[in-house]
Amino acid sequence: MTVTQPSSVAAGPQTPEVHRGLLSRVLLRQEFTLVLVIVVIGLVAFTRNHAFLSSDNVLELLRSSVIYFVMACGASLLTIGGGLDFSVGGVFTLGALTTSLLLVRDVPWPLAVLFGLAVGALLGVVNHLIITYLHVPPIIATLGTFFVLLGLNAEVSQGDDVLPLPDSFTKLGQGDVLGIPSVVLYAVVVGVICWFLLERTRFGVNIRALGGNRQAAIQNGLRVVRLDLALYAIAGTTGALAGIIYTARVGAGQVQAGGATTTLNVVTAVLIGGVSLFGGLGSITGVACGALLLSTVDNALIVAQVPPDYNNIIVGAILIGAVAIDHLRRKRLYRRS
Numbered sequence: 001m002t003v004t005q006p007s008s009v010a011a012g013p014q015t016p017e018v019h020r021g022l023l024s025r026v027l028l029r030q031e032f033t034l035v036l037v038i039v040v041i042g043l044v045a046f047t048r049n050h051a052f053l054s055s056d057n058v059l060e061l062l063r064s065s066v067i068y069f070v071m072a073c074g075a076s077l078l079t080i081g082g083g084l085d086f087s088v089g090g091v092f093t094l095g096a097l098t099t100s101l102l103l104v105r106d107v108p109w110p111l112a113v114l115f116g117l118a119v120g121a122l123l124g125v126v127n128h129l130i131i132t133y134l135h136v137p138p139i140i141a142t143l144g145t146f147f148v149l150l151g152l153n154a155e156v157s158q159g160d161d162v163l164p165l166p167d168s169f170t171k172l173g174q175g176d177v178l179g180i181p182s183v184v185l186y187a188v189v190v191g192v193i194c195w196f197l198l199e200r201t202r203f204g205v206n207i208r209a210l211g212g213n214r215q216a217a218i219q220n221g222l223r224v225v226r227l228d229l230a231l232y233a234i235a236g237t238t239g240a241l242a243g244i245i246y247t248a249r250v251g252a253g254q255v256q257a258g259g260a261t262t263t264l265n266v267v268t269a270v271l272i273g274g275v276s277l278f279g280g281l282g283s284i285t286g287v288a289c290g291a292l293l294l295s296t297v298d299n300a301l302i303v304a305q306v307p308p309d310y311n312n313i314i315v316g317a318i319l320i321g322a323v324a325i326d327h328l329r330r331k332r333l334y335r336r337s
Helices: 016-028 030-048 055-080 088-103 109-133 138-157 165-174 182-200 203-213 214-219 224-250 259-272 284-303 309-336
Strands: none
Touching: 016 055, 030 284, 055 182, 055 203, 055 224, 055 259, 055 284, 088 109, 088 138, 088 224, 088 259, 109 138, 109 165, 109 224, 109 284, 138 182, 138 259, 165 224, 182 203, 182 224, 203 214, 203 224, 214 224, 259 284, 259 309, 284 309
8 A cells, every 4th residue: 555645845844935924024013113223222322321221221211111101002092993082191190180189188099099090081981972972073172182181280280299199109109029110010011901902802803993994893783982982991091090100100290290292202102103093003012112212212312411302303203204114014015915
């Protein structure tokens, strides 16, 4: 009896074409471009000042990226789902002030934090109601909310920072675990949760479907209004959470924290991270790289003793370049598909 040998092609190792295809997919990812830019900036800063790669400075770099990343996690889910939120800077401040005002009135910190998060979620719901039932475009609705919050924050705090805050609360933001700042660990937890929701759940599939083609999602029976509500509430919650983390870190509820600069930095981190303004596309890992890039630029300029005015110039150029490169990358991918 003749025994047929297995095909050598099927049993053999992967062909060079397969390896080239895998390499191509890696190189085409937004994260690869961002990591490359971060490395280049880091090397340039290191040549100007060797302190850039010191352990203390690296930890400070990670610590400073936490706020952008936590806010960007919720904002990226919303943007991937086809929404937009320019009120996050105001939500950041009100969530922080709410928690701080309760703390100075001797409310236990877990309850104060929950109230602050609830305020953020409520503001997200308000944005959703304005957009859905008053038919105001997201960019106008959330900008309007942002300006309302600027005035509300000043009124709530009477224009003064809220302090002193109890040590039991400030230790949450100023402590460390095995040498790693606590705030970095909080960001990792938030990032893992948002990554899991987006990549491993039906909820994440629905987010991409909604952002990719809203009409098709409606026709397929997706509960669009409920999903939009959840996404705006999540964006508001992460905005308030970032404010609370920042407050624990600095030890005071600062009325000047947040604002337009924070909002624009978060939006920049989301877009640099590869999230499409048109929805449907994006990843939490890309957003993490985007937030880290913003912190790297800011930190590198300080360490290299470059005037801070160059920060906005560099960030703006990176934003334009990253979005342009990502547009060309997407065109190439779609042409191949």
